[in-house]
Amino acid sequence: MSEIEQEQAQRAESLNNAVRGTMEEFSTKPQPINSNRRHPRNESSEIDDARDALSEAILETARWRLEKAEQFPNEPRNTPAAELLKRIAASVIDVPDDLMRGYSEAWHDEMASQTSETQSVLLRDIGFRSASDTATTLVEHLMEHVDDARSDRARR
Template structure:
């Protein structure tokens, strides 16, 4: 078996393992914090933000797996998908005050900048970024959002 065939076989095996783990994770109910109930519907605004962040991360992981299938010799895509899955699993560990800031960034004048920056940061994971936990990811995002608030022309 050639090196290319071995790499493709390993990439496919890892891709299948990541995909199965992601499907399992995405079907599990996300834990909620009963201290932070949203007044309209009883859900927590912070828990809603956690769910949205987890889904955005997992969507990027799915996109990376598609890229891995499209470009089997580029092994970073599969590794990035696995890293994104682990980051999504750590969203529940992000401190509530940081998640509150994250949630607020989606509901003010920086929402467009927040969306664009989050997309860039997620795509960079496994390529230009080595963020390994959701807390670091959200901290980086909030730094960019804060900078955009201070200098709106920058965004």
């Protein structure tokens, strides 16, 4: 085995070990945000449900990124993207209520399908093409896309 092949094998083994350790953290379904960590200004169960759903979607994407890291060990962005997604999920509690209210409404109107598709794309882009590093930024970007789609629809 050449030096380059040995180095690649060592890198792959190191990455696999890191991924396995991180995958254990995601081995169970994410739990809803702990009720004693709820946003202090938040009295609405609808907003709480939206926070839980957003957090779960972000963590699902983090798990998917870790699976991609195992599948493609030479792609160095997957594991850091999963770690970033975990940090973003932890920041869902900090998203302002008014922004979460708009997020929740986007899932319950004629734009729900567009919202789902756009959120999926934005989550997959984190760590690759996206500048989102907090849940607030993520929801702001999502709502910009949804608002643009609503405007386009209204013009038709």
